Amino acid sequence: MTLRIGVIGTGAIGRDHIRRITNDLTGGEIVAVTDVNAESAKNVVSELHLNAKIYENGHDVIKADDVDAIIVTSWGPTHEEFVLASIAAGKPVFCEKPLATTAEGCKRIVDAEVAHGKQLVQVGFMRRFDKSYRQLKKIFDEGKVGEALVVHCAHRNPTAPGFSGDMAITDSFVHEIDVLRWLLDDDYVSCQVILPRNTRFAENGLQDPHMILLETKKGIRIDTEVFVNCKYGYDIQCQIVGETGIANLPEPQSVLMRSEAKLSTEIYVDWKDRFIDSYDVELQEWIDSTVKGEMNGPSAWDGYVVAVTSDACVEAKHSGGIVAIELPERPAFYDQGNNKVLIK
Numbered sequence: 326m327t328l329r330i331g332v333i334g335t336g337a338i339g340r341d342h343i344r345r346i347t348n349d350l351t352g353g354e355i356v357a358v359t360d361v362n363a364e365s366a367k368n369v370v371s372e373l374h375l376n377a378k379i380y381e382n383g384h385d386v387i388k389a390d391d392v393d394a395i396i397v398t399s400w401g402p403t404h405e406e407f408v409l410a411s412i413a414a415g416k417p418v419f420c421e422k423p424l425a426t427t428a429e430g431c432k433r434i435v436d437a438e439v440a441h442g443k444q445l446v447q448v449g450f451m452r453r454f455d456k457s458y459r460q461l462k463k464i465f466d467e468g469k470v471g472e473a474l475v476v477h478c479a480h481r482n483p484t485a486p487g488f489s490g491d492m493a494i495t496d497s498f499v500h501e502i503d504v505l506r507w508l509l510d511d512d513y514v515s516c517q518v519i520l521p522r523n524t525r526f527a528e529n530g531l532q533d534p535h536m537i538l539l540e541t542k543k544g545i546r547i548d549t550e551v552f553v554n555c556k557y558g559y560d561i562q563c564q565i566v567g568e569t570g571i572a573n574l575p576e577p578q579s580v581l582m583r584s585e586a587k588l589s590t591e592i593y594v595d596w597k598d599r600f601i602d603s604y605d606v607e608l609q610e611w612i613d614s615t616v617k618g619e620m621n622g623p624s625a626w627d628g629y630v631v632a633v634t635s636d637a638c639v640e641a642k643h644s645g646g647i648v649a650i651e652l653p654e655r656p657a658f659y660d661q662g663n664n665k666v667l668i669k
């Protein structure tokens with residue numbers, strides 16, 4: 326069976342997902358697209374040679390009889406509306422992060438999904454599908470470094486065009502929030518944000534870098550340097566300090582060069598290149614599981630936890646204090662074991 330997919334939002338990542346589903350992946354076909362910028366939707370259809378209908382708006386895509394599943398890649402503030410409409414239509418929906426721009430919005434989605442009675446929502450946290458994070462998780466789950474005590478991370482972008490306010494947390498650090506609780510099989514209880522000396526390359530009054538400290542239920546302490554104008558490249562680091570050893574996130578594969586009296590390897594500059602394989606795996610697994618009637622990726626609950634944690638980090642940044650991260654009990658609906666990513 327081919328999964329007939331409708332895409333809402335044909336900007337940067339929407340177009341990229343359409344390209345990979347059309348050219349690189351199997352089992353899915355883009356049959357409907359829409360964008361508030363009609364020109365953008367038209368261009369994607371013609372440039373990628375899609376056999377897809379262009380709709381006036383997202384709701385018409387969701388309602389279309391020949392659309393089995395939805396991908397939401399429009400701007401963040403529109404996500405909640407389209408995810409809720411997909412649940413109301415009983416259609417599986419893959420929503421890019423954020424699930425909603427507020428924790429309350431994410432909770433409304435969780436409540437709607439639970440009331441619907443079947444998991445339909447997957448959130449686009451692609452690091453869980455990254456080969457290197459999966460290798461690290463496998464080593465950790467096999468007990469090769471013992472129980473985790475401390476985790477050191479870095480999230481560095483060369484530049485952050487368009488970033489303002491708290492986006493280093495709400496747009497970038499959200500990926501660590503998601504992937505680390507998956508990696509450690511734990512949840513957060515508190516956070517603190519320390520503001521180091523600012524780089525002169527930060528624009529729009531942006532604080533950069535941030536040092537973000539998280540404490541988990543099991544007592545693991547996580548420190549992350551989020552530095553979005555680091556200049557030298559896109560660099561994601563993660564090191565688990567365990568009771569019996571240290572496990573590092575593998576560096577992306579790249580050619581080791583001996584040239585001009587230097588031994589060197591290249592560092593990516595664009596997150597799209599660093600995570601290109603992860604997006605492929607993420608969307609392929611989403612198509613495969615959706616066709617089987619399953620939902621195996623980051624759930625609406627995971628999207629909600631990220632929003633609550635991210636809000637707490639923003640509060641901690643502005644208050645300078647340690648902020649408790651409080652979550653309601655996870656609904657038993659999400660305990661059924663069908664929302665776990667299978668580790669390869």
Ligand SMILES: NC(=O)C1=CN([C@@H]2O[C@H](COP(=O)(O)OP(=O)(O)OC[C@H]3O[C@@H](n4cnc5c(N)ncnc54)[C@H](O)[C@@H]3O)[C@@H](O)[C@H]2O)C=CC1
Nearest residue numbers: 334335336337338360361362398399400401403421422423
């Ligand atoms: N998982 C990841 O690593 C990444 C996730 N994202 C997320 O994907 C989303 C889109 O990001 P980009 O593609 O970079 O932005 P973009 O601005 O390039 O594209 C968004 C598109 O949505 C369209 N749009 C806005 N409101 C709409 C509506 N109501 N109906 C239909 N179309 C609408 C815009 O016209 C635009 O073409 C964001 O939420 C972003 O956070 C983006 C990059 C990476």
Ligand SMILES: O=C1[C@@H](O)[C@H](O)[C@@H](O)[C@H](O)[C@H]1O
Nearest residue numbers: 480482496497498500553596
């Ligand atoms: O989602 C993403 C970007 O929006 C964000 O700006 C980057 O910092 C992240 O690493 C990337 O994955």
